[in-house]
Amino acid sequence: MSLPRPDAEAPLPSFSFLDNHLVRSPPSSQSVASSAASPGTASPDAWIAKSWTRGTPDTSPPSSGSGSPNLKPSQQPNDAGPLCMKESLNLAQDASYVKSICFVGAGFVGAAGGPTAAVIAYHNPHILVHVVDLNEHRVAAWNSRHLPIHEEGLLKVVRTARDGTVDTTVTLPGLGRPVQLEARQPNLVFSTRVVEAISGAQIIFICVNTPTKTHGLGAGSMADVSAIESATRTVAKHARGSIIVEKSTVPCGTARMIQDILHYHRPETRFEVLSSPEFLAEGTAVRDLMHPDRILIGSAQTRSGRRAASVLRDVYAAWVPDERIVTVNTFSSELAKLVANAMLAQRISSINAVSAMCEEIGLGADVEDVGLAIGKDNRLGPMFLRAGVGFGGSCFEKDILSLAYLANELHLEVVAEYWLSILRINEYQRQRFANNVVRGLNGSLRGKKIAVLGFAFKDGTNDTRNSIAVHIIRDLVEEVPREIAVFDPGCAIDDILEEARNAKMDQDLLERITICSGWRDAVRGASAVCILTPWKHFQGYQAMGPKRAAQGTSKPTKGSLSLNLCEDRLTEMKVMALEDLVRQENSLPEDPLERLKPLAPCPSECLQCGVDNVRGCDGDAVNWAEVAGMMQEPRLVFDGRNVVDAVELERLGFRVRGVGKGP
Numbered sequence: 224m225s226l227p228r229p230d231a232e233a234p235l236p237s238f239s240f241l242d243n244h245l246v247r248s249p250p251s252s253q254s255v256a257s258s259a260a261s262p263g264t265a266s267p268d269a270w271i272a273k274s275w276t277r278g279t280p281d282t283s284p285p286s287s288g289s290g291s292p293n294l295k296p297s298q299q300p301n302d303a304g305p306l307c308m309k310e311s312l313n314l315a316q317d318a319s320y321v322k323s324i325c326f327v328g329a330g331f332v333g334a335a336g337g338p339t340a341a342v343i344a345y346h347n348p349h350i351l352v353h354v355v356d357l358n359e360h361r362v363a364a365w366n367s368r369h370l371p372i373h374e375e376g377l378l379k380v381v382r383t384a385r386d387g388t389v390d391t392t393v394t395l396p397g398l399g400r401p402v403q404l405e406a407r408q409p410n411l412v413f414s415t416r417v418v419e420a421i422s423g424a425q426i427i428f429i430c431v432n433t434p435t436k437t438h439g440l441g442a443g444s445m446a447d448v449s450a451i452e453s454a455t456r457t458v459a460k461h462a463r464g465s466i467i468v469e470k471s472t473v474p475c476g477t478a479r480m481i482q483d484i485l486h487y488h489r490p491e492t493r494f495e496v497l498s499s500p501e502f503l504a505e506g507t508a509v510r511d512l513m514h515p516d517r518i519l520i521g522s523a524q525t526r527s528g529r530r531a532a533s534v535l536r537d538v539y540a541a542w543v544p545d546e547r548i549v550t551v552n553t554f555s556s557e558l559a560k561l562v563a564n565a566m567l568a569q570r571i572s573s574i575n576a577v578s579a580m581c582e583e584i585g586l587g588a589d590v591e592d593v594g595l596a597i598g599k600d601n602r603l604g605p606m607f608l609r610a611g612v613g614f615g616g617s618c619f620e621k622d623i624l625s626l627a628y629l630a631n632e633l634h635l636e637v638v639a640e641y642w643l644s645i646l647r648i649n650e651y652q653r654q655r656f657a658n659n660v661v662r663g664l665n666g667s668l669r670g671k672k673i674a675v676l677g678f679a680f681k682d683g684t685n686d687t688r689n690s691i692a693v694h695i696i697r698d699l700v701e702e703v704p705r706e707i708a709v710f711d712p713g714c715a716i717d718d719i720l721e722e723a724r725n726a727k728m729d730q731d732l733l734e735r736i737t738i739c740s741g742w743r744d745a746v747r748g749a750s751a752v753c754i755l756t757p758w759k760h761f762q763g764y765q766a767m768g769p770k771r772a773a774q775g776t777s778k779p780t781k782g783s784l785s786l787n788l789c790e791d792r793l794t795e796m797k798v799m800a801l802e803d804l805v806r807q808e809n810s811l812p813e814d815p816l817e818r819l820k821p822l823a824p825c826p827s828e829c830l831q832c833g834v835d836n837v838r839g840c841d842g843d844a845v846n847w848a849e850v851a852g853m854m855q856e857p858r859l860v861f862d863g864r865n866v867v868d869a870v871e872l873e874r875l876g877f878r879v880r881g882v883g884k885g886p
């Protein structure tokens with residue numbers, strides 16, 4: 224191996240990594256060395272496992288190219304050579320160093336691919352943000368008016384950055400002066416042009432899927448990082464020496480694996496690998512991204528690692544207060560993400576365990592009262608204490624399994640057991656619920672219809688992956704009911720069907736499940752209603768509140784006078800504040816400043832328009848008085864999310880069984 228390679232690419236002009244002396248910590252083990260020397264022989268899984276089984280980990284993943292343990296000194300990349308043009312990085316230049324960011328993976332929620340990329344682009348209009356994915360249908364959806372995911376406020380953010388805005392001038396009576404907002408140029412691109420986007424970017428976020436392995440070593444517990452491996456290989460081949468950010472949730476040690484792959488393919492090129500896990504929750508993605516509790520950045524504890532972290536920090540600093548940006552080492556960052564999810568899930572399992580006790584005590588103990596009481600303790604706080612049928616979704620279970628796998632690899636079996644007990648309670652809770660339904664119907668569902676309200680793993684999202692509902696439906700359908708009729712106000716019928724099919728039920732049982740496009744069809748003739756997702760729609764139409772103000776009925780005064788704020792260009796944060804002001808004064812809709820460009824109309828037969836209309840429809844709220852007349856006696860409601868007003872429903876003639884409420 225000689226350096227530099229003839230096809231070595233030119234360094235990026237104003238960013239250099241100078242830590243030649245801070246080379247990879249010795250090779251102690253064959254692990255790093257072997258993969259650098261014998262490509263393809265060490266799998267990433269093996270790599271990660273090895274990096275943890277040899278004792279105290281080196282917490283500073285090296286810069287690739289900062290020295291390979293297998294190379295003689297004379298072969299080490301030379302920091303003083305052409306790859307390193309500057310002696311020191313002028314931090315003041317960092318912000319301007321980043322001209323283009325690439326996100327690899329525009330996933331369902333696209334931990335980053337979609338919402339995070341959109342919000343970064345929104346707040347950094349001077350940076351071109353390119354989101355690439357191999358899935359062309361997904362990309363097409365991101366480029367349309369029907370985004371592949373349903374998140375409040377996301378379409379507006381995407382439209383602003385993806386399509387650009389028009390010039391607008393706003394005059395507000397209370398503001399005393401007109402404000403002119405210049406048109407924004409588009410700076411968010413969704414495409415399948417992976418190579419082009421990667422090669423033009425100074426920062427590359429890897430946000431591909433990391434599901435639990437389904438076969439081979441570690442099946443059912445270890446995270447499958449093959450998509451990360453594959454994306455990294457593409458990055459290694461086409462990137463020009465840049466900052467690589469692992470955004471996906473990954474096992475500890477993955478940053479090192481990424482470094483290794485990069486180094487193998489491009490030993491002469493400088494890369495710095497950062498960990499910056501995403502903490503957004505589905506359903507509140509835009510809010511979480513706009514106002515994050517924290518942005519976590521893990522880097523190598525080297526000068527170049529810290530510099531790379533500082534470049535990323537600058538991107539977030541466009542809208543995130545400095546004190547909310549936390550920098551740590553890479554391993555801590557990777558571990559913190561898994562632990563955050565495990566501890567959130569642990570709170571849910573704890574309160575669900577309490578709910579079982581409340582039900583058995585039978586003296587009126589109510590889990591909601593318990594949650595309220597303990598949540599008032601500042602040390603505990605009120606969040607994530609809602610008892611229910613258990614947690615679902617694509618993250619908690621897989622991340623707890625990954626954490627437990629790591630603990631086992633470290634021979635900490637008791638610790639692994641501790642984390643796994645969170646999942647056991649979760650499973651126990653949903654089985655308990657299904658059993659309660661069957662018992663409530665005299666031990667048999669034969670000949671009966673059961674209505675299931677809610678299929679998404681939580682409200683506010685159309686994500687059906689690993690929904691609790693599918694497990695409960697599978698348990699119920701085993702009782703061979705006449706029909707299980709499912710309705711969810713946010714999910715597409717096809718997505719529900721696909722998830723049900725993935726649950727591998729017998730065809731005969733699968734045929735007993737029908738998916739309805741409205742709640743009336745679901746509850747008509749049902750012996751029991753099960754509420755599995757806490758959609759507000761199920762609380763009853765009173766709970767939905769007044770309908771949204773009619774859109775576009777009143778407008779801000781558009782400008783005769785104009786004050787050009789060009790030299791003090793408004794940040795998008797300030798524009799948002801201005802929008803809030805306009806909304807307050809005029810109760811205006813989504814785009815109160817009328818900045819957005821009009822969207823091209825869809826063809827009249829567009830199916831997605833129909834789905835979106837259903838989602839946005841407040842009139843979809845369940846009218847329980849009407850339900851009472853449509854159901855079979857004794858009108859059982861199993862409220863798996865404690866969303867209905869039980870007293871009110873009992874007044875209407877229902878028998879309500881909530882979670883964690885004594886008889």
Ligand SMILES: NC(=O)c1ccc[n+]([C@@H]2O[C@H](COP(=O)([O-])OP(=O)(O)OC[C@H]3O[C@@H](n4cnc5c(N)ncnc54)[C@H](O)[C@@H]3O)[C@@H](O)[C@H]2O)c1
Pocket residue numbers: 327328329330331332333334335336355356357358361417430431432433450453454457470471472473501502503504505617618
């Ligand atoms: N879903 C969430 O709310 C959330 C939140 C925080 C973190 N995360 C983490 O983010 C990661 C992604 O999650 P997701 O929900 O977006 O997953 P996803 O499965 O919905 O999407 C992953 C996307 O990556 C694409 N992809 C895979 N390999 C690729 C490659 N080589 N090149 C280009 N595209 C490629 C796939 O086509 C897919 O569209 C996971 O690690 C997850 O744990 C998710």
Ligand SMILES: O=c1ccn([C@@H]2O[C@H](COP(=O)(O)OP(=O)(O)O[C@H]3O[C@H](CO)[C@@H](O)[C@H](O)[C@H]3O)[C@@H](O)[C@H]2O)c(=O)[nH]1
Pocket residue numbers: 472501502503504505506564567571606607608609610611612613614615616617618619680681682
């Ligand atoms: O008090 C509660 C809170 C939540 N849930 C359930 O828990 C699951 C997960 O909910 P939530 O955490 O809100 O949604 P996710 O989108 O799965 O977000 C989690 O997983 C993401 C992916 O890693 C992280 O980024 C987020 O911080 C973390 O909250 C859902 O089924 C909820 O219904 C409860 O049962 N009770």
